[in-house]
Amino acid sequence: MNYHFKKLLIFIYLVFFNNLIYAKDTNNLKKYENELGEIIQELVYKYKIDQDYATKALYSIEFKDKILKIMANAPERKDTWQEYKSKYLTSERIRLGRKYFNDNYTLLKQIENNYGVPAEVIVALLGVETNYGGYTGNYKILNALGTLALKHPKRNKFFKAQLKNFIILTYRNKLNYNKLYGSYAGAMGLPQFMPDNYRKLAVDYDGDGNTDLWNSKLDIYASIANFLKNHGWKTNEKIYSNIKIDEKHYKEIFKKGDVRTVSISEKNIQKYNIPKNKILNKNYLILLSKKYNKYLIGYTNFKVIMRYNPSTFYAMVVTNLSEKVVLKNNE
Numbered sequence: 001m002n003y004h005f006k007k008l009l010i011f012i013y014l015v016f017f018n019n020l021i022y023a024k025d026t027n028n029l030k031k032y033e034n035e036l037g038e039i040i041q042e043l044v045y046k047y048k049i050d051q052d053y054a055t056k057a058l059y060s061i062e063f064k065d066k067i068l069k070i071m072a073n074a075p076e077r078k079d080t081w082q083e084y085k086s087k088y089l090t091s092e093r094i095r096l097g098r099k100y101f102n103d104n105y106t107l108l109k110q111i112e113n114n115y116g117v118p119a120e121v122i123v124a125l126l127g128v129e130t131n132y133g134g135y136t137g138n139y140k141i142l143n144a145l146g147t148l149a150l151k152h153p154k155r156n157k158f159f160k161a162q163l164k165n166f167i168i169l170t171y172r173n174k175l176n177y178n179k180l181y182g183s184y185a186g187a188m189g190l191p192q193f194m195p196d197n198y199r200k201l202a203v204d205y206d207g208d209g210n211t212d213l214w215n216s217k218l219d220i221y222a223s224i225a226n227f228l229k230n231h232g233w234k235t236n237e238k239i240y241s242n243i244k245i246d247e248k249h250y251k252e253i254f255k256k257g258d259v260r261t262v263s264i265s266e267k268n269i270q271k272y273n274i275p276k277n278k279i280l281n282k283n284y285l286i287l288l289s290k291k292y293n294k295y296l297i298g299y300t301n302f303k304v305i306m307r308y309n310p311s312t313f314y315a316m317v318v319t320n321l322s323e324k325v326v327l328k329n330n331e
């Protein structure tokens with residue numbers, strides 16, 4: 001078949017087929033009338049949201065089945081530490097991070113002094129989440145959360161709670177739910193806050209009456225710092241240390257050899273002869289790579305970073321990036 005003709009056919013097929021899906025999905029909202037009714041009831045009676053507002057918002061959900069497919073096909077985390085690190089800790093991300101750190105130094109330090117969370121950790125989280133604001137997501141949050149809340153076979157309960165939080169958030173903060181975009185899972189703004197965290201932990205630091213995680217640097221930095229502080233960040237404490245312990249000891253802890261962060265008791269710290277951190281602090285043994293015997297000891301702050309994303313690799317990459325953004329170019 002002629003190449004261009006084939007392309008044209010595919011194009012016609014896609015336009016036609018997508019329209020069919022669209023029409024079908026809009027009608028499909030009727031199928032969820034009971035569920036939507038329950039959500040509206042809760043929003044109105046428990047959270048004092050205006051009924052017309054909640055109804056109008058929820059009935060303007062357009063299902064995006066593509067998101068269900070993305071969720072279903074999300075690759076399982078099979079990366080090794082080396083692979084993960086090379087994806088996120090690129091020289092470009094480090095370079096941009098240094099520039100971002102220097103360009104916004106005054107505002108970042110203002111937040112660091114107020115919350116006790118290092119500026120470089122805030123920058124590193126922004127770097128890993130959205131490439132310092134370079135990409136905050138193109139999915140309409142209402143449609144993403146609506147699709148996942150009503151149609152996700154397993155995680156619908158989680159996303160239903162997020163959808164409710166989203167409606168409460170937009171109503172109380174006078175945000176336009178038709179104009180908010182983010183990740184396919186509903187994470188918003190430069191720090192990629194889910195609606196529940198946006199509602200509970202985001203901060204209107206610049207005091208303009210709006211908590212704006214897209215445009216206000218002070219709001220963005222303060223919200224990240226507040227999130228970490230709220231989850232137990234310890235000011236002036238290290239995130240981790242490199243240690244050496246006997247092979248038989250870590251093999252005892254990581255019997256299966258899978259990447260993990262596990263708490264280690266005082267008793268074992270002595271038994272394994274691990275140099276004790278002077279500060280009283282919870283200790284975790286972290287395995288990054290069994291093959292290369294790469295393990296280290298983490299403290300409370302490592303676990304706090306994992307509250308942002310419960311992945312050992314994630315917390316380690318954020319930590320490494322934070323170390324690199326404060327160094328000069330030639331270090």
Ligand SMILES: [Ca+2]
Pocket residue numbers: 203204205206207208209210211212216219
């Ligand atoms: Ca603000």
